[in-house]
Amino acid sequence: MGSSFNIEGKVALVTGSAGGIGWTAAKVLAKNGAAVILNDIKSIEILESRKEELIKEYSCDSIALQYNVGDFDAVQSAYNEVFKKYKRLDILVNNAGTLEDNLVGMIRKQDIEHTFSTNTSGVIYNLQFAARLMQRNKSGSIINIASIVGRVGNEGQVVYGGSKAAVIGITLSAARELAPRNIRVNAIAPGFIDTDLIKPLSQEIYNQRLNSVKMKKIGKPEDVANAILFLASDLSSYITGQVLGVDGGMIM
Amino acid sequence: MNNTERLIKAFTESLEISHEVVNDELSYGSSSWDSIAHLALVASIETEFDIMLASDDVIDMSSFKKAKEILGKYGIKF
Secondary structure (H helix, E strand, O other): OOOOOOOOOEEEOOOOOHHEEEEEEEEHHHHOOOOEEEEEOHHHHHHHHHHHHHHHHHHOOEEEEEEOOOOOEEEEHHHHHHHHHHOOEEEEEEEEOOOOOOOOOOHHHHHHHHHHHHHHHHHHHHHHHHHHHHHOOOOOEEEEEOHHHHHHOOOOEHHHHHHHHHHHHHHHHHHHHHHOOOOEEEEEEEEOOOOHOOOOOHHHHHHHHHHOOOOOOOHHHHHHHHHHHHHHHHHHHHOOEEEEEHHHHHOO | HHHHHHHHHHHHHOOOHHHHHHOOEEOOOOOOOHHHHHHHHHHHHHHHHHOOOHHHHHHOOOOOHHHHHHHHHHOOOO
């Protein structure tokens, strides 16, 4: 019986999918019938192992492409591989991201460059090549992972917040430009989600963040992955240029 | 159909123009060949010849003549 989300036979690329939200999204998309292209900057061995896991668990098609999303030439080469293998792309999840926080006055140039390269330039690079492949079928869904910090800000997160606010701006403009080609572009702004990114937080900050969530619980990667599935599927076929908060009513 | 005819077909279908106006003088900015149509043209050429053009080539493809030169880099002879 087919999935109600209607992504069977579609080809999806998830950046930063070796762990956390990206890996969970890859599994959810594979479970619902998509072929999944995995990407991460981490070792190819980890990615290959993830790929084997997907194939074994969901009997799906999958390939692993190790590249740095902030490296234009590497991204171009990766999309050539996607073209050679599948000739198409239906779903892009721009998930790869990095988090380097510092208070104003202590922000290093390399932190800004690295964060914006991964979180912002990487989104544009992947979006641009993905749109070209999607244009061939005059259909596609691009989902950019932003952050609640990019919407409302947070002290100590000038760099990360700026890079994620840019993701929202990219999403809004790309949605307008690509809508006539039936390519939808939306963003998800996760709140406090249980991933490796929050591991360095002190207990005090952890509690502070948790207390700001009205639902009084931390989000799971599955919560974000399910929103990704919705935006990837035809259930959202008339939705573009939106920022969907997945934050349990978090107020920062 | 030879490669020139295939390229003309990609131009006529994507730009919605007559094959009679597709010649070496046809360039970006003329007829219906604007920035929106350019990406449709690129997709049409890529589909017709089963290739994926590099970004620089997409940007440089400013005329029918130039398109033939660029496709030469992908082993497509005219």
